[in-house]
Amino acid sequence: MEPDTQVKAEARYIRISPQKARLVVDLIRGKKADAARTTLRTTNKRIAPMVLKVLESAIANAANRNEDLDVDRLYVSEAYVNDGPRMKRVRPAPMGRAYRYQRRLAHIVIKVTEKTEQGA
Numbered sequence: 001m002e003p004d005t006q007v008k009a010e011a012r013y014i015r016i017s018p019q020k021a022r023l024v025v026d027l028i029r030g031k032k033a034d035a036a037r038t039t040l041r042t043t044n045k046r047i048a049p050m051v052l053k054v055l056e057s058a059i060a061n062a063a064n065r066n067e068d069l070d071v072d073r074l075y076v077s078e079a080y081v082n083d084g085p086r087m088k089r090v091r092p093a094p095m096g097r098a099y100r101y102q103r104r105l106a107h108i109v110i111k112v113t114e115k116t117e118q119g120a
Contacts (some may be wrong), residue, residue, distance in 0.1 A: 006077055006111040007065055009058035013084050014050060018106040021047045021081040025108065033059055033074040033112060051108060058112045071115060078111040 014021065024045050028036035033055070040052040055076070063069055084105030093099045 006113050007062040008109065008111045009054050009061055010107060010109040010113075011050060011054045013106045014047070014106045014108060015103070016047050016050075016106050017104045018081045018083050020045070021051070021106045021108060024048050024051050025079045025081050025110075028055065028076050029079045031076055033071065033076065036076050051110070054108050054110050055112075058110045062112050062114070074112045075113045075115050076110060076114040078103075078109070080109055082107040082109065098109055 010111065024040070024043055024047050027039050027043060029050070031039065036055055040048050040055065059071060059074060062074060063071060073081045084107050087103040088104065089101055089103060091101055
């Protein structure tokens with residue numbers, strides 16, 4: 001892989017609030033890939049297995065792009081969660097009223113990069 005080449009994986013339309021997903025994604029930003037895997041496996045949040053799946057996909061994408069890549073030198077260069085569309089729903093309320101609420105969706109993006117010798 002050329003220096004500073006980022007490989008991306010993303011999961012879109014995940015049924016969780018972006019605010020809750022950011023709590024987990026913030027834990028792995030800037031870490032080595034193996035350390036990030038370990039962190040996600042031990043994190044006790046509902047979204048952690050999905051973030052782990054996206055991380056594994058990013059690592060596999062990097063390995064597929066370049067066969068002489070050293071997977072042990074990969075690190076999470078970028079990890080962020082964007083808002084997805086919101087599903088508007090109606091909940092029955094007292095006296096014939098209806099309360100509107102929103103079910104939020106999230107897009108999770110993880111980018112990995114191979115750490116170079118001079119940057120190590």
